[in-house]
Amino acid sequence: DVTAISNKIRAVTGKAPRVWVWPYGAADGTSLAVVGEQGYQMALTLEDGLDSLGNLMSSPRFLVASDPDGEHYANAIVATQTEAPLRVLHVDLDNVYDPDPEQQVRNLDKLIQRVVDMGASTVFLQAFADPKGDGLVRSLYFPNRHLPVRADLFNRVTWQLRTRAHVSVFAWMPVLSFALDSKLPRVTRWDPQTGKVAIDPDQYQRLSPFDPKVRQVIGEIYEDLARTSAIDGVLFHDDAVLSDFEDASPLALKAYAANGLPDTIEALRADPAVMQRWTRFKSRYLIDFTHELTAKVRTLRGPQVQTARNIFAEPMLNPGSEAWFAQNLDDFLTSYDWTAPMAMPLMEGQDLKGSNAWLEKLVAIVKARPGALQRTVFELQAKDWRTSAAPDLDGAQMAEWMGVLKRQGVTSFGYYPDNFLENSPDLKTVRPALSNQWNP
Template identity: 50%
Template sequence: RSGVNIYAWMPVLSWDLDPTLTRVKYLPTGEKKAQIHPEQYRRLSPFDDRVRAQVGMLYEDLAGHAAFDGILFHDDALLSDYEDASAPAITAYQQAGFSGSLSEIRQNPEQFKQWTRFKSRALTDFTLELSARVKAIRGPHVKTARNIFALPVIQPESEAWFAQNYADFLKSYDWTAIMAMPYMEGVAEKSADQWLIQLTNQIKNIPQAKDKSILELQAQNWQKNGQHQAISSQQLAHWMSLLQLNGVKNYGYYPDNFLHNQPEIDVIRPEFSTAWYPKND
């Protein structure tokens, strides 16, 4: 009735499944034993065949029991430059021609670059495998989108820290949802506008990128101590206006606390709804 398309926002790797399934492990410099990162998403390893099979079945269950227009793959599909050091991952690296030692890979610039691309493609291929399972049940019309952190867009070389590649995303999905969240990236309040402009300029430098990207603004300032703060509706509306002035047509925000009207709908509506007109209020 309202013309809204529903996308199921789904985890890729952060599932609380059988504890015997392989988890992503990281191996910091100087350490001998790989471990699960204590501060990062607790992720299943995409290089474990059992993981791929079980996650695939979850997506098939969703497709068979819910109606939706698309899938949005969560930002948990990432691997740092110290990951994945799990046994199945090491085996996959060796089969692809890499050293079985992460430290050796990291010490070889060319191998490190190729290893980064290998991991990025592995994550993308897994999401495409999941979308194929969904489309096999719900039909080929189902759209795909995937979250990407802002840094791999602004600084493509930071792909090494995320195993996320903006160019790959643009080719692989109908939409790329860029996490345009300055405070989450540690940007000071006074520099947030310039940071957003820098991000939009980078997008505009790539042909067709603007038309396939959605900028996802933050409506909350997350804190490590858990004392999260709502961002004012006026600030959010200002960012929306700034994006428009810089040629961005597709944007959204997260989270939406509709129970407490945060952000305030009357404040953001002029910048958010194409159907808004003052006399309709």
């Protein structure tokens, strides 16, 4: 089709067309590759925004109306340049799924109505199944080559959210915690007491990213996600961590040595300067892996797909703790469209009395970096995980925390999880604090 229409234009005008305009502005990565092969140098979407020479194959538009004077034109340009804030509901698809199809439809309708009523702009939607709540992904909610499909549900819910609730949907995906073939190597920990190497039972059970086969298989899962789902972005889960005793698998040790580092955990930890280099290597290595996964998604879904990644609060508050997580705030801010701190004070050992001050401190760390607040979406906690019962937090407390964030200049925030089946947190209490829309 691209060849035929290009030849017709060339025959009539004597010129080869160079600019492609997407029908309805809906870009697609596979089609974009075909267009590029046919010599097109620019592709236009219908998104509002100003163009960039670095992104000509996903060019937005700026509509000029009513013959504005210079002042109004300049104001319109500034408004277009301003990044739209995210107001996020982080949703477990496990709560939509039900073996009874009729009940599942009712659950989905409740979710759609909840998102509309809450006035959210974005949903971080679980694309994997985790009914046990242990973080190990044994099945997925989309067709794929490597894991069972609990239900082909993710794309259906995504499409309903986008077309009925008119929100953006990010696929919330693990990076390493997949229960794949037992022959694939896992992240292992070196025990300084015994010198033995084993999987850490207190951590996420993760595949080792240093193994090429692991990277290939996880990449294929992300390709299958992109092939089957119309998503606006990907949220990388907080399972992409490596402690200061990990990864001790053979291929990991080989990678360290190939990059000028010692090939044993004991030697890596013996010298503070060497350990710092090792920490930075692991942090960047995990980021590079998420970039590989992003590229696979964008190749199929298009360059407009955004990225976000969860970061623990501790490496933000205490930069030295990067060694315990292989996460670095400055790296995240330059590597992803959105950095998503887990702004969860109770989970970090704070009590309610000190939680507001703790949030203020967390925001101050981001504010100290010019422009960082505009690329950061803070995720509050809606459950108290200090006990196994994990009760829902009161809506008034959630609204109070949102007020703290806004008073510190935060524009993008949300919370996890949203219990849409039981109206928790309470809609009428939280909506005025969360929504960026007019409040009825």
